[in-house]
Amino acid sequence: MLSSAMASKFQLVCFFLLFACVVWSSPLASCGQSDAHMMTRFEDWMRQYGRVYDSEDEKSLRFEIFKNNVNHIETFNSRNENSYTLGINQFADMTNEEFVARYAGTFFPQNIESEPTASLEDVDLSKLPDSIDWRQKGAVTEVKNQGECGSCWAFSAVATVEGLYKIKKGNLLDLSEQEVLDCADSVECIGGWVQNAYKFIISNKGVTNEKSYPYVGTKGSCAAKGKPNVAYITGYEFLPAFDEGTMMAAVAQQPITSAVDTKNKNFQFYNGGVFKGPCGTRIDHAITIVGYGKDSSGTQYWLIKNSWGKTWGENGYLRLQKGSGTLRGACGIAQYVLRPLLNSKATAQLSDTGSDGISSI
DSSP states (O other): OOOHHHHHHHHHHHHHHHHHHHHHTSHHHHHSOOHHHHHHHHHHHHHHHTOOOSSHHHHHHHHHHHHHHHHHHHHHHTOTTOSEEEOOOTTTTSOHHHHHHHHOOBOOOSOGGGSOBOOOTTOOGGGSOSOEETTTTTOOOOOOBOOSSSOHHHHHHHHHHHHHHHHHHSOOOOBOHHHHHHHSSEETTTEEOHHHHHHHHHHTTSBOBTTTSOOOSSOOOOOOBTOBOOBOOSEEEEOOTTOHHHHHHHHTTSOEEEEEOOOSHHHHTEEEEEEOOSOOSOOOEEEEEEEEEEOTTOOEEEEEEOSBOTTSTBTTEEEEESOOSSTTOGGGTTSSOEEEEOOTTOOOOOOSBBOSOOOOO
16 A cells, blocks of 8 residues: 555656646647746746745646746737736646636625615616726725635625725725634635625624734634724625626725636736636636726726735736626626625614624524
8 A cells, every 4th residue: 555645746746747748739838938948937936936846746747837827828928919918927837727726715605686685776877987996095905815715705805895984984994804704604715705704794793903813814713702893884785697887886886896707827817908808707706896997999897906916917906898798797797796885874883892703694
């Protein structure tokens, strides 16, 4: 019987051989640079991102993935008709399957019909501003990094609460994603639901700040009790699905949360411009819509704050095609949309400290 170490090494070698066969049979392998030059680029990239591997076998495997990804990026960028560019970022040594498994983490909600739903039918879309950017209005905190935990749903929910609290109360606060991750109902670091983040904040009578409950990138035991609450919401609501007009009306009022399908190399390596796909609509990653507008060519876009740090996209942001002409929207963005509520006339007050952290699900 093989020892666990030998078995692990054997599996790694098999994976490497399988991946190498795919790469070497690809036409991209023949159009790349020499292995020596590519290895230099790879080792420069390793230093830039602090990447260290457990063995030479692992390094060899990651090099082949890196080489394949770089060839894909540079081949794509050589085309003149693109509306966006790709870049070699911190995810360059991962396959797209590995990337999605580590950095996505939103589950499509069940029984939405039982959830509160917004009614914006009386909004005149022609009277909405042509563009809006909540960053310029001071309602968006710095881009954050969820790390290798499927906690995007917590980051998206918290970002919308930060924005709403600024708009309603005048204070932009850096709130705690870790408290929401620990205390709201979710599946460890595999994924969760944005509405459960809102439910926790409501039942806890508030949420604390990042300084009091810092992010550690793993789901732990809820420690809300004794933490000072600094912001609160009074409710939340889903927006009607498949309606980018309603989304536009909502974003004109506040940042909102949505979700997209990230299962594509181009999304993984997005660097700038208006992303038009290709992408599917099987959503797996929660994001925050903080504005909309159009570029110099007239292409409309949603302005999206992501939670993969500032080295991805446009300093952590994505411009995603708005009004793609498809029912579900580009990358499925019109399927799972909701926002927090804060009734300015409500008598609800912040609880001095959090509760035992049992959210009402």
